[in-house]
Amino acid sequence: MSTIDSNPTTESTREDDTLVRVRDLKTYYGGDSVFDNKPVKAVDGVSFDIKRGETLGLVGESGCGKTTLGRTLIRLEQATAGEVSYDGTDATALSGKALKQWRRNVQMVFQDPDSSLNDRMTIGEIVQEPLDVHDWPYLSVALTDADGREVAGDMVSAFDRDAHDRPDITIGVSESGASVDIREEIPLEPERVDVTVESDRVRVRVNTTKRRLRRARVRELLDTVGLQPEHYYRYPHQFSGGQKQRIGIARALALEPDFVILDEPVSALDASVQAKILNLLEDLQDEFDLTYLFIAHDLAVVEHICDRVAVMYLGNVMELGPSEEVFDDPANPYTHSLLSAIPEPDPTADKQRITLRGTPPSPRDPPSGCPFSTRCPMKIRPEKYGDIDNDVWEAVEMFRDVLRQRESREKSVTQQVFELAGLSDPYEDIDELVKEVFGDLDLPSEVETHVQEAVEQIRAGESEAARAALREEFGSVCERERPADHQVSSSGRQSRCHRHQDEYEEPAEYLETHVLD
Ligand SMILES: Nc1ncnc2c1ncn2[C@@H]1O[C@H](COP(=O)(O)OP(=O)(O)OP(=O)(O)O)[C@@H](O)[C@H]1O
Numbered sequence: 001m002s003t004i005d006s007n008p009t010t011e012s013t014r015e016d017d018t019l020v021r022v023r024d025l026k027t028y029y030g031g032d033s034v035f036d037n038k039p040v041k042a043v044d045g046v047s048f049d050i051k052r053g054e055t056l057g058l059v060g061e062s063g064c065g066k067t068t069l070g071r072t073l074i075r076l077e078q079a080t081a082g083e084v085s086y087d088g089t090d091a092t093a094l095s096g097k098a099l100k101q102w103r104r105n106v107q108m109v110f111q112d113p114d115s116s117l118n119d120r121m122t123i124g125e126i127v128q129e130p131l132d133v134h135d136w137p138y139l140s141v142a143l144t145d146a147d148g149r150e151v152a153g154d155m156v157s158a159f160d161r162d163a164h165d166r167p168d169i170t171i172g173v174s175e176s177g178a179s180v181d182i183r184e185e186i187p188l189e190p191e192r193v194d195v196t197v198e199s200d201r202v203r204v205r206v207n208t209t210k211r212r213l214r215r216a217r218v219r220e221l222l223d224t225v226g227l228q229p230e231h232y233y234r235y236p237h238q239f240s241g242g243q244k245q246r247i248g249i250a251r252a253l254a255l256e257p258d259f260v261i262l263d264e265p266v267s268a269l270d271a272s273v274q275a276k277i278l279n280l281l282e283d284l285q286d287e288f289d290l291t292y293l294f295i296a297h298d299l300a301v302v303e304h305i306c307d308r309v310a311v312m313y314l315g316n317v318m319e320l321g322p323s324e325e326v327f328d329d330p331a332n333p334y335t336h337s338l339l340s341a342i343p344e345p346d347p348t349a350d351k352q353r354i355t356l357r358g359t360p361p362s363p364r365d366p367p368s369g370c371p372f373s374t375r376c377p378m379k380i381r382p383e384k385y386g387d388i389d390n391d392v393w394e395a396v397e398m399f400r401d402v403l404r405q406r407e408s409r410e411k412s413v414t415q416q417v418f419e420l421a422g423l424s425d426p427y428e429d430i431d432e433l434v435k436e437v438f439g440d441l442d443l444p445s446e447v448e449t450h451v452q453e454a455v456e457q458i459r460a461g462e463s464e465a466a467r468a469a470l471r472e473e474f475g476s477v478c479e480r481e482r483p484a485d486h487q488v489s490s491s492g493r494q495s496r497c498h499r500h501q502d503e504y505e506e507p508a509e510y511l512e513t514h515v516l517d
Helices: 065-071 098-103 123-133 209-226 227-233 239-254 272-286 301-306 324-327 333-341 390-407 413-420 430-438 446-457 463-476 507-513
Strands: 018-029 040-049 055-059 081-086 108-110 141-144 171-174 178-184 195-196 200-207 259-263 291-295 308-313 316-322 485-489 495-497
Touching: 018 065, 018 200, 018 291, 040 065, 040 291, 040 316, 055 301, 065 108, 065 259, 065 291, 108 239, 123 209, 123 227, 123 239, 171 195, 171 200, 178 195, 209 239, 239 272, 272 301, 291 333, 301 324, 308 324, 308 333, 316 324, 316 333, 333 507, 390 430, 390 446, 390 463, 430 446, 446 463
Parallel strands: 055 291, 055 308, 108 259, 141 171, 259 291
Antiparallel strands: 018 040, 018 081, 171 178, 195 200, 308 316, 316 495, 485 495
């Protein structure tokens, strides 16, 4: 198994067809004041490429950092560290006019169409707003000679071209006269463009207003997303959820982006409407050569629509590869766990589930080593505990996890609820905790001794030392070292797990022999 560490560029993601390149990206919230010295590590060192025209899915439990990652990619959040380049341009370094121009090319469709559409604006105004903000169309003009070659010259009205450097109007000048060619996306008839060729200059006059062109563009966009012309003057509350999402999509497409982030675009919709919106998104991708980052928690949707999928946990991408491979033959323990939680359509099918202990740790206090180490059912054990009974091992892990949470600065919601209700947290009392976690389990003497020693230390107020001693005894490489990304298939799929090193059993093998009954 080869390690690929920080550069996931592989055979299948050659530089030339890469549109978005992300390297070691981190987005932290807070952590910069005396009272708040631990930042929330929402995105914590993520690297991947998105190829031109592909759909990359981003999945993971709520709070794992998907939205923050999406927002950072389009500069709605400021990256704390790392690199995001877009078609070769470092997007994190842009500012001023360059940033505004770049923004035309990257758009986002939000999960909740209700809160993303201003209820006091008509649909026409909502879709037109980005066009107004960016003064679209730019009405840039290019001159070509009789052979179709662009002629350089001083443009009196040298408006911005679009992000692809395409002119909106191309005037071809030859001995027989002048021709007018208008880019397909500009709703302007050539008859409205007057061209006068003089000896040393070419005058171009457009006989319409930008306002009219924008309104025509909005009407075209409404049609493109399956809405009717009469919807132009209506208000969002007059539409169904699916229609509202169509409006959101039309708005996102207004400035002719290349890259669109779809943040749970169908999660709030009924199943039948979901399918229609997904079909629309696929059609639009083909028609406009769009590249998508598709954020979702519904794995079935991702499997259907995405070429590749990135599985995220606690700010990290744990596995990334072609959707079919990741879904059919997951490599990473977290992917195994996530997939095992999908309900089986056939209730009689005998599906073996992996039950994950507890909830993900707080991104303010992530575990050392592997981010999944506090819950991983396939965690590497010290050799002497390799054959220990599974229930005993799980209990030890749970005991350590609860101690860790007690130490963490942030109180869990459960603890807060107990306190608000004037009750003591059942885990606060160490004897109660031991009873709760180990119950009637028959502990091997070695385990019992170490647990007992830890309990004594905690009673003596030395929780830190107790945790350190337990880590020394029961810990492994999973808690000591951050795993590298390993290439796990010839397609370039990568997985972040110590088990991919030669000396350990692969997660899938370990799962069969140790975790599933
Ligand atoms: N503005 C913010 N300030 C502080 N913490 C934040 C902020 N936004 C998000 N977070 C925290 O960052 C972590 C990642 O949140 P994010 O919304 O990116 O996750 P997510 O995977 O998109 O979750 P969901 O599926 O619920 O939307 C969470 O712990 C969240 O509480």
